[in-house]
Amino acid sequence: MSPALPPVIRSSFLLGIIALLGTALLAAVNALTHERIIEQEKHRVLQQLNEIVPTTSFNNDLLADKIEIRDETFFRHPAAVTVYRARMDGQAVAVMMIVNTPDGYNGNIRLLAGINAAGTVLGVRVVSHRETPGLGDPIEIEKSDWIRRFTNKSLHDPGPNGWAVKKDGGQFDQFTGATISPRAVVKAVHNTLLYFEANQQLLFNKPTQSPKQNE
Ligand SMILES: Cc1cc2nc3c(=O)[nH]c(=O)nc-3n(C[C@H](O)[C@H](O)[C@H](O)COP(=O)(O)O)c2cc1C
Numbered sequence: 001m002s003p004a005l006p007p008v009i010r011s012s013f014l015l016g017i018i019a020l021l022g023t024a025l026l027a028a029v030n031a032l033t034h035e036r037i038i039e040q041e042k043h044r045v046l047q048q049l050n051e052i053v054p055t056t057s058f059n060n061d062l063l064a065d066k067i068e069i070r071d072e073t074f075f076r077h078p079a080a081v082t083v084y085r086a087r088m089d090g091q092a093v094a095v096m097m098i099v100n101t102p103d104g105y106n107g108n109i110r111l112l113a114g115i116n117a118a119g120t121v122l123g124v125r126v127v128s129h130r131e132t133p134g135l136g137d138p139i140e141i142e143k144s145d146w147i148r149r150f151t152n153k154s155l156h157d158p159g160p161n162g163w164a165v166k167k168d169g170g171q172f173d174q175f176t177g178a179t180i181s182p183r184a185v186v187k188a189v190h191n192t193l194l195y196f197e198a199n200q201q202l203l204f205n206k207p208t209q210s211p212k213q214n215e
Pocket of ligand 1: 105106130131132133135136137167177178179180181182
């Protein structure tokens with residue numbers, strides 16, 4: 001830098017460079033963190049898929065038999081819902097759906113819901129959330145058994161009024177001092193079952209898409 005430049009210009013120039021370097025560093029850290037979070041989520045979903053659908057019950061490539069759908073009416077969320085289809089000798093066995101609900105206390109809760117061809121829940125797991133530790137986080141299987149109560153439920157068991165937390169007249173427990181998180185999960189699972197009932201043919205028959213078609 002030319003020593004002839006006035007000190008105020010030199011300082012501004014240096015500050016500008018420091019700010020640029022700082023921004024670039026932050027962007028790099030963000031990109032790395034984002035990739036790590038996506039990888040961790042993939043790993044988590046794989047583990048949860050294995051927990052929910054017995055590997056002996058299907059013989060297709062579950063992870064490759066994947067589609068994406070969008071339906072804001074049912075899911076109240078614009079994000080794509082990822083659906084993995086389990087089949088035995090080509091026959092529909094179950095769908096594993098990754099759905100989002102915006103109704104958590106701290107925003108989005110991402111769930112994996114397994115539903116068999118008869119419309120019965122095989123299991124539900126929370127993939128990610130930002131609910132408050134000690135209040136809303138018992139939705140996680142690592143924190144409590146609460147999420148297991150959806151297993152074997154369907155639209156007929158319980159009936160429409162049962163699909164709510166007890167505080168709202170339904171069948172599912174809320175947590176001490178925290179109703180919003182369990183209420184959000186109950187509603188999201190119920191909406192997923194309603195979507196399944198209305199769109200079962202599409203869910204099993206829609207051809208898998210190449211990543212380009214999904215965009
Ligand atoms: C700092 C703070 C964090 C909270 N986090 C949660 C949460 O993660 N999940 C939840 O259901 N409620 C949480 N609550 C409590 C809710 O505000 C609410 O009182 C509770 O869920 C009961 O809701 P209801 O009145 O609709 O039954 C939190 C409250 C505070 C003050």
